[in-house]
Amino acid sequence: MSYEPKLAAALSGATMRQLSHWRRAGKSGAVLVPEVSDRRPILYSFRDVVALRACVRLRQETSLQKIRRALNTLREDLGEREHLSSYALVTDGGSIYLAEPDQAVDLIRGGNVVIHQLVDVLAPFYQDGRRIPALLSPREHLTVEPAVRGGEPVIHGTRIPATEVAALVRDGIQPERIVDFYPGVSAEAARDAVDFSDYVDSYGDSAPRQVAA
Incomplete structure (x- = not known):
């Protein structure tokens, strides 16, 4: 099973415009390229949908520029090349962190901080007044x-x-x-x-x- 953009959007909370924008590479690379097919017909995987939900939650509290910068640090500086859904990314509005069991790596400013609460990206949430259901x-x-x-x-x-x-x-x-x-x-x-x-x-x-x- 693969997800067409409309279903991927509905399950992730991203808009169709965001899906299109996030597929395009900026200076720091694309936010998420569909792993099933990044050319028409564009098709997303289940892992893509999980990752998109995480990006939507991050976008509620921080800028797309910071998200791209954090992902670039994750991929290029830390050498993390697994699918984006494999990582727990959280934000306090000021920075974005790669959360680990007992600490988190600051992907914007460098260094470690302790994160006490992680966002459950599978749980329902609200985006622009719309309730995004539990995945x-x-x-x-x-x-x-x-x-x-x-x-x-x-x-x-x-x-x-x-x-x-x-x-x-x-x-x-x-x-x-x-x-x-x-x-x-x-x-x-x-x-x-x-x-x-x-x-x-x-x-x-x-x-x-x-x-x-």
Whole structure:
């Protein structure tokens, strides 16, 4: 399973504009280049989505310039070449730190400081007034697990794609009748599938809100 930009945006909280901007290399390199495909069709991996969520959380409190600078320090000065999702990056607004079990490396100013609290990038958060859902449970009856259909959102406890359930409801099948097509899928789960699909589609609006990159 790979994620098209619209779904990657919906699961990460990044805007489509940010995804495009972050793919482009600045003086310090790109923030994140999709590891599945960085050319059309552009496709992101599950690890990319985790990393994007971290970048969105960092961007809430610090500038993109600092993020690029911190990533350049991480990659070039420290020689860390693993996928960005492998690292815990936190900020206090003034600097960005590579968090380790008992300390954190300051990626902007150099040196070590102690970090007492790390941000859980998998947990829900708010971005520009929009609630970004928990990555592994974007709705009460939906789950995202890399080991299940490669991370495609599915009905909880099944391998049934949420998009297929949502498509049936949008075609006129009542949520209460979804069980006739997919035994074990409740009406509540079907409604969650539609609600989540509507949320994902909102990232494909032709005129998205303008936000800072």
